[in-house]
Amino acid sequence: MPQMDTRELAFSLIEESPAPEQQRDAKRDAERRQRRSRHMRIVGRKAGSLSARLICCVLILAAALTVISPLGAVYGGVMEVGDTPRLDMFLRQVEADTAFGPGIEDIDTTKLGTYEIQLTHKGITYTLPLTVQDTVPPTAEGKAVTLIKGMSLKLADCVQNIQDATDVVVTWAREPDTQKVGEQTAVARITDAGNNHTDVSIPITVIADTQAPVIEGTHDIDAFLGESISYREGVTVTDDLDERPALAIDSSAVNLAAEGAYPVTYTATDASGNSASVTVTVTLTVKPLHYEEEQEVYALAQPVYDKIIDDDMTDMEKAFAIYWWVEDHINYVDQKDHSSWINGAYQAFTKHYGDCFTYYAAAKALLNMAGIDNLDVVKSDTSHSAHFWLLINLGFGWYHFDACPRQGSGDKFFMVTDAELEAYSSRNNNSHIFDHSLYPERATQSVQDMVSYSSRKIRQSDA
Numbered sequence: 001m002p003q004m005d006t007r008e009l010a011f012s013l014i015e016e017s018p019a020p021e022q023q024r025d026a027k028r029d030a031e032r033r034q035r036r037s038r039h040m041r042i043v044g045r046k047a048g049s050l051s052a053r054l055i056c057c058v059l060i061l062a063a064a065l066t067v068i069s070p071l072g073a074v075y076g077g078v079m080e081v082g083d084t085p086r087l088d089m090f091l092r093q094v095e096a097d098t099a100f101g102p103g104i105e106d107i108d109t110t111k112l113g114t115y116e117i118q119l120t121h122k123g124i125t126y127t128l129p130l131t132v133q134d135t136v137p138p139t140a141e142g143k144a145v146t147l148i149k150g151m152s153l154k155l156a157d158c159v160q161n162i163q164d165a166t167d168v169v170v171t172w173a174r175e176p177d178t179q180k181v182g183e184q185t186a187v188a189r190i191t192d193a194g195n196n197h198t199d200v201s202i203p204i205t206v207i208a209d210t211q212a213p214v215i216e217g218t219h220d221i222d223a224f225l226g227e228s229i230s231y232r233e234g235v236t237v238t239d240d241l242d243e244r245p246a247l248a249i250d251s252s253a254v255n256l257a258a259e260g261a262y263p264v265t266y267t268a269t270d271a272s273g274n275s276a277s278v279t280v281t282v283t284l285t286v287k288p289l290h291y292e293e294e295q296e297v298y299a300l301a302q303p304v305y306d307k308i309i310d311d312d313m314t315d316m317e318k319a320f321a322i323y324w325w326v327e328d329h330i331n332y333v334d335q336k337d338h339s340s341w342i343n344g345a346y347q348a349f350t351k352h353y354g355d356c357f358t359y360y361a362a363a364k365a366l367l368n369m370a371g372i373d374n375l376d377v378v379k380s381d382t383s384h385s386a387h388f389w390l391l392i393n394l395g396f397g398w399y400h401f402d403a404c405p406r407q408g409s410g411d412k413f414f415m416v417t418d419a420e421l422e423a424y425s426s427r428n429n430n431s432h433i434f435d436h437s438l439y440p441e442r443a444t445q446s447v448q449d450m451v452s453y454s455s456r457k458i459r460q461s462d463a
Ligand SMILES: [Ca+2]
Pocket: 134, 135, 136, 137, 138, 164, 165, 166, 192, 193, 194, 196
């Protein structure tokens, strides 16, 4: 308790009391002392500090030597946090001419501490301490928790309905053992600002996880030297119990500075320590000169696609429109680079010239955009010349698709069967000879009665 208040109180008493020379007889003074003491005894629910009380006693004794105090010796008021200050916290008997001074409403009674207040009685103002204390422990409930062995447990998930007038701190009084499978009881401790605490029991069930996580989406990676590699792209890890199993990727064997094939291992581990691994191969090569990006090719092809394709067309009509655009818009010239269909398509859409590879590549880009399944076909006997074309499947079998212009009878190859293609090939230096075993079974039923090369239209039938 502040010493100043005690002095002020004592001084107030001195000022209020009559001078000793005015005391004419002891009886009158004694009566007066008893009367005022009755009316204005200041009380406190808790005693102040020893030193404060000593000082108080000394000062009041000193005052009594010169005057007879009308007030009691105890000072200050004590209230529970959250209550409203009342006069009876300071006076045993509240009289009509007693009131708090200004500022009493500014005291934050939700915060613990000792505040200075003003109290006026019979025209005299006293400065007194008001102590706000918290003596009521918090209340709370424990919440039963089930967790997987090894997983961490948040204390906040174990306690509910916490009630107290002050802020509280929640700690473990008895921490759970999350490595121990079975049932156990942990204890949480809720401590308030007044240092009162309440312990609540937490029933905890720890279950075992024996199944390893599952890694999906891993694949071999081809990349060029100098480019960054996204090992995590498309890779997911799931577990039967652990919602967030850990994924570690060991790429320490990859030499980013040298061409080669390197192992990369993905290891997923759940909270209980079960783990699974997958190893893929990362192949690094030097980036070819004039390498074009796939998305750039599709961006170049988009205006072509938008011009020749609309949503009302059947897949066969879309494929036929692609066939004619490729045949019409690429001029044939001999060339040697057949390394990448992306590069071939890039040349088709930017320069509009090339060889059979360019025709094949442009058609492949547009067929991909139309969502039409297609496969690359490579001529097997290149002693006379190389050749490239496609197989496409609209849902009723694989047919040959080759928009590179030819000469001679039967030189159009839109959805032709092996027999139809090979009839031409055998007459033209095995132009389309291919290894049948390398490709899926082709359709044998001709659809040429649906195809009009002269009108460039697909005749609708029951195909
Ligand atoms: Ca409390």
